[in-house]
Amino acid sequence: MSNTNYFQGASNCPIQNLHLTNPGCSRGLDEAFKHLHKSIAEDSAHNSADRHNAPKCHQDTRKAVQGEIHGWIKDGDDDAEPVKILHLTGPAGTGKTAIAGSIADTCDEKGLLAGSFFFASFAASETRRSKRYLVATLTYHLIFPLNDNHPLRCAILLAVQKDPSIFKRRLKDQFKFLLVKPFSNTRHQFDTSTLPKVFIIDGLDEAEGAHSRQPGRDAHEVRLEKEADQTEILDALLYATNSSTFPFRIIVASRPERVIETFFRDHANHVTRKVFLDDKYDPDSDISLFLKAKFVEIRRRYRLPASWPSEPDIQGLVDNASGQFIYAATVIRFLQSGKLPNPKALLGRLLDPGTAKPSELGALAPLDLLYTRILESSPDPLLAVQWFWVINYVSEWGEGALFVKQLLEDDDGQAEYLLENLASLVSIPPIEDQSQSGYHFYHKSFLDFLSDRSRCGEGIDCAFVAGERLLVERCVKIVLNKSPTATTSESQKRTFLKEFVLFPWLDFMFRSPLSEELGRCDVGWWVHFMVTEVGEDSWDPSTGHSPTSWFLEIHQACPFGAPRDCLPYCKHWRSGTLRAFREWGWNVPNVVALFRAALRPANDLSESDYYSFARYFRARDVPRSSDIPATHSTRYSADEEYEITLDLLSAMFSCLPADWRDRLERSMIRCSFPWCGWTDIIEEIKGGLGIEVPDVPIVRHQDEDDECPNYYSSDSDSDNASEISNT
Structure with missing residues (x-):
């Protein structure tokens, strides 16, 4: 090859239509890709292992509605009024998820699927219920199959690299910086027709708020939080599709919940095509086809005659289904999974002629009757x-x-x-x-x-x-x-x-009279088990997974501000816990620490409060082995020392100023939790009652090491006796 330099001596040479491709643009983006992957919900994909038995359309059914949706995906730009969002909706059990799953499978095979997210409120994993994983998951699905040096892939990963906190931002900003802007900036660098065409989001009505399942949450607040999250998802989708350069279509499948229907009607009507699963798509014919195909399998399995079931029997099931595919699918599962292999008898029970007509009972009555009869089996x-x-x-x-x-x-x-x-x-x-x-x-x-x-x-x-x-x-x-x-x-x-x-x-104990039974349990044995068998590394004070959190939670039903009136099981549990830890050679909270804990209602403590209080319990540097016998707290209803401690706590409460709650709240604003601050009032109370044990408040810092100052109570009973005698 010649080494001639054609530009030698040249200057100010204009070059038009120049496109530079950097073959090394993916270098250094591996960490960004890993960070993106950590932020996705793997089990939400249409083909995830979590959805291995998810419903899908039978090959001969739902052809009309699937054909309409596929036509919109491929040729929607030719419509008189093109739109970028399709809302697939309909009543419970009409097959929305099955259709969405089948559409996703077909689009995936044809290279049309950009990404998918199937919400599921019944899934064990929070990731399939939360909005926070949505945009990251769709983005990951889009770029995963792209070449490492693809301009769009590089632009997206550069955005992640530039702002690793992007997945903590609101959804609209995530769409903006991860999808809308990267495509807009790179669309002239590659053939955009090679990109897939559609994102599919199923079960939007099953998206939940981050803390919606916390025990004790008000049902109304949970519903409002859920609706707010669903609205934010729709707002973000609308923002993306309103961008003139955004190339993708979006399918949203959901039940016709009020907040979702209102959004599409009032805010997105001009950019949305609605597909409502009603009689227009002839569900009865599809259900009949589905049932007949499944009955062929059942007949073959049990060697039943070709005349079973009769046409009237099949029509009866179709009538009962009232357009709900879930009814037909549940019938088949019931016939195939019964304890006795007698599908003829089981079908006869389902088709009892004494059943009231569906038209007399409402649309869901046949499904409800089916569930009831299966339960009765x-x-x-x-x-x-x-x-x-x-x-x-x-x-x-x-x-x-x-x-x-x-x-x-x-x-x-x-x-x-x-x-x-x-x-x-x-x-x-x-x-x-x-x-x-x-x-x-x-x-x-x-x-x-x-x-x-x-x-x-x-x-x-x-x-x-x-x-x-x-x-x-x-x-x-x-x-x-x-x-x-x-x-x-x-x-x-x-x-x-x-x-x-x-x-x-412990979550439900306090609403039940059975909680009194906790006063008979062997607290020391359970503390011993947590220390020897579970180990401190597995304790999580914020979720009830430790003896220290049990110590706080057991107090929830007790009267606030009246330590002497603690319920018997609370006294039993707390005294047993303190005694067990002492016998194990641990430091435990002294009376001042217990007073600080009592200043806040037990059901009003935050996660940081639980972590902070746990720091009052620390193992001393002494040998601990499983050979140390478990204590037996069942010998006491509440030991004498703890009763005296409660008397002292009551005395401390009686010394509080009349406006102590307001003053504490103001102090809490500054220090966040009751384990620090407010020392002046506590010192006054200590002085007035002659309490000599130290009050060293906990101050938590993110990078603070685990070494705590010596603010624990002494191991010996004499120290506590001295503390009491000075009152």
């Missing part, structure tokens, strides 16, 4: 419904089916006895997988049914609500017996108890 339907309440609660914590069984079973095999005939409603993992995989409900509409007395009836409604009491009963029994009720091996028992102590078992 359990040998104890009402107890099964109580189990469902617990399963729904426990699933939020990601516990496996084995944990639920050990938590709830009175006898070996009770779970199979109760739930075997209900496998069409709840997925039951195989025995060998139950320690890792949990129960999960096939469809949210079943939980809607259980939660609505007008649909499920008084008996089922009362049973579902009683699930909370069942959970409390089982937790109390386990705490008293230090073991699950059903027989289990020693190793399984130890594994279960390790999971149990890290489960929020």
Whole structure:
């Protein structure tokens, strides 16, 4: 190749239409890509393992609606009034998620799918319920298949590199800096027709607020927070599609919830195409096709005659479905998963001619009747419904089916006895997988049914609500017996108890009279178990996963500002905890620290409060081994020393100024929590009562090491006696 320099001596040479491609633009962006990946919800993708059994359209069904949507994706620009958003909506059970999933699969195969996010409120993982993972996930899906040096990929990762906190920003800004601006800035550097065309977002109505499942939250506040998050998602989508250079279409599938319908009507009507799943798309014919195809499989499996079921039977099921594919899918699951392989008999029960006509009962009545009859196939339907309440609660914590069984079973095999005939409603993992995989409900509409007395009836409604009491009963029994009720091996028992102590078992105690039973438990044994079997590294004071958080939570139902009036089980638990830690050679909070804790209602403490209070408990530098015997706090209802401490706390409260609450709140604004500040008043009280123990407030800094000043109470009883004698 010639080395001739054609520009030697040249200057001021204009060059037009120059495009420079940097083959090394991806260098240094690996960390940005990793950061992006950490911020996504992997299980929300249309083809994630979490959705392996998600509903999909049968190959011969929903052709009309799928054809309309595919036509809009490919040729929507040719419409008289082109729009970039398609809202797929319709009543519960009409197949929205199945259609969205099938559309996503087809688009993925054809290279048309830019990204997908399938919200699911029943999923164990928070990531499928929260808005915070949406934009990152869609962005990741878009750039993952692109070449490392693709201009759009590089521009997006540069934005992440420039601002690693982008995923903490509001959704509109995430769309702006991760999708809208990068495409606008790079669209002349590559053939934009090679990009995929559509993002698919399913189950928008199932997106929830970040803390919506915290125990004790007001239901109205939870609903408002949920609606606000859904509105923010829609606002961000509208912002993106309003950009003239934004090339992608967006499909949003949801139930016709008020806040969503209002947004599309009032703010996005001009850019939205609405597809409502009603009779226009002839769901009855599709349901009939689906049922006939599935009955062929059932006949083949059980070697049934070709005449079964009859055409009138199939039509009866179609009529009962009232356009709801979930009804048809649930019928088939019920026939295929019954304890006895007798689908003919089971179908006969579903088609009992004594059933009232759907037109007389409302659109959801056939589905409700189906759920009711399936529940009745359990040998104890009402107890099964109580189990469902617990399963729904426990699933939020990601516990496996084995944990639920050990938590709830009175006898070996009770779970199979109760739930075997209900496998069409709840997925039951195989025995060998139950320690890792949990129960999960096939469809949210079943939980809607259980939660609505007008649909499920008084008996089922009362049973579902009683699930909370069942959970409390089982937790109390386990705490008293230090073991699950059903027989289990020693190793399984130890594994279960390790999971149990890290489960929020105290959350519902304070609303139940059964909480009094905690006054009979062996507190010292549980502290011993937490120290020796679980270990401090697994303790999380902010979530109830430690003895120190139990110490605070057990006080929630006690009268505020009246230490002498603490409930008996609170006295028993707190005195037992302090005694157990002392016997273990730990430092524990002195009377001033307990006074600081009592200045705030136990149910008004923040996460930082829990962490701060935990620092009053510290192990001394002494040998600790599992050979040290567990203490036995059941010998006392509340030990004498703790009773004296309560007397002293009451005396300290009586010395507070009349306006102490206002003054404390003002101090709290400055110091954030009650473990620091306000020392002047506390010193006055100490001086007036002759209290000589130190008050060294906790001041938490993010980078502070774990060494704390010596503000703990002494190990010996004589020190405490001296403290009391000086009052």
